[in-house]
Amino acid sequence: MADFSWTARSPLEHALVAGAHGARGVEAGVSLTEIRNFDLIQVMARRGRAVELGKAAKARFGVAVPDVPKAVQTSDATLIWSGPDQFFVLSKGGKHAMQTLAPALSGSLSDQSHARALISISGAKARAMLAKLSSIDLHSDAFPVGAAAATSMDHTSVTLWRGNDRADGQAVFNVLMFATFAESLWHTMLDSAAEYGVDISHSAELA
Numbered sequence: 001m002a003d004f005s006w007t008a009r010s011p012l013e014h015a016l017v018a019g020a021h022g023a024r025g026v027e028a029g030v031s032l033t034e035i036r037n038f039d040l041i042q043v044m045a046r047r048g049r050a051v052e053l054g055k056a057a058k059a060r061f062g063v064a065v066p067d068v069p070k071a072v073q074t075s076d077a078t079l080i081w082s083g084p085d086q087f088f089v090l091s092k093g094g095k096h097a098m099q100t101l102a103p104a105l106s107g108s109l110s111d112q113s114h115a116r117a118l119i120s121i122s123g124a125k126a127r128a129m130l131a132k133l134s135s136i137d138l139h140s141d142a143f144p145v146g147a148a149a150a151t152s153m154d155h156t157s158v159t160l161w162r163g164n165d166r167a168d169g170q171a172v173f174n175v176l177m178f179a180t181f182a183e184s185l186w187h188t189m190l191d192s193a194a195e196y197g198v199d200i201s202h203s204a205e206l207a
Contacts, residue, residue: 011182011183012034012117012182012186016200020199021198021199026196028196029128029193030121030126032120032193033203034202035202038090038092038118039091039093039097039113040116041110041111041112042109042112043088043108044107045085046106053065062075065087066080066087070161071147077091080161081148089101092206116178116179119186120173120174120175123170123199124170125193126172126173135151140171143162144162147161148160148161148162149161153185156184157177158185160174
């Protein structure tokens with residue numbers, strides 16, 4: 001029998017070219033970073049069991065799960081609202097992977113680790129670029145750190161949330177999308193950001 005091995009690959013493996021893009025001779029106004037090698041579990045409460053799931057999740061993570069559009073940071077995971085009585089668990093290193101979460105939570109769990117792509121967007125012109133793609137008001141007063149939304153960009157369904165600001169004070173926005181649409185939306189983002197100058201990279205660290 002032939003040996004078989006499974007090697008996970010980024011959906012942007014061929015589309016992402018690290019380095020500068022767009023306007024030259026200026027400081028890049030937008031940073032686009034693909035986050036790779038993360039664990040992402042979608043957790044949904046079974047009918048009539050939302051309270052039970054909430055208690056189990058709080059015991060597991062030490063915080064209440066989001067029941068409105070927001071992202072909650074724990075010491076080793078981010079819990080992101082994804083709809084009524086459901087949320088994502090985003091983490092690294094396998095601590096909150098499927099095999100470890102399933103025994104602890106009473107809901108219906110689905111491993112989305114290789115079904116989604118995650119892009120972190122920051123920089124002085126990040127909001128201006130995102131305004132071309134989304135109808136969400138991303139001003140700090142309307143979309144503070146921790147705010148989240150299930151929305152669309154260029155006719156593509158995404159989960160958008162604001163992470164902690166960078167060390168220089170610039171806002172950080174995270175966009176989670178289905179892997180099958182990632183390359184198309186990536187090129188749309190590049191086109192939208194080109195006039196500001198773009199710094200392109202990938203990272204194994206969560207923003």
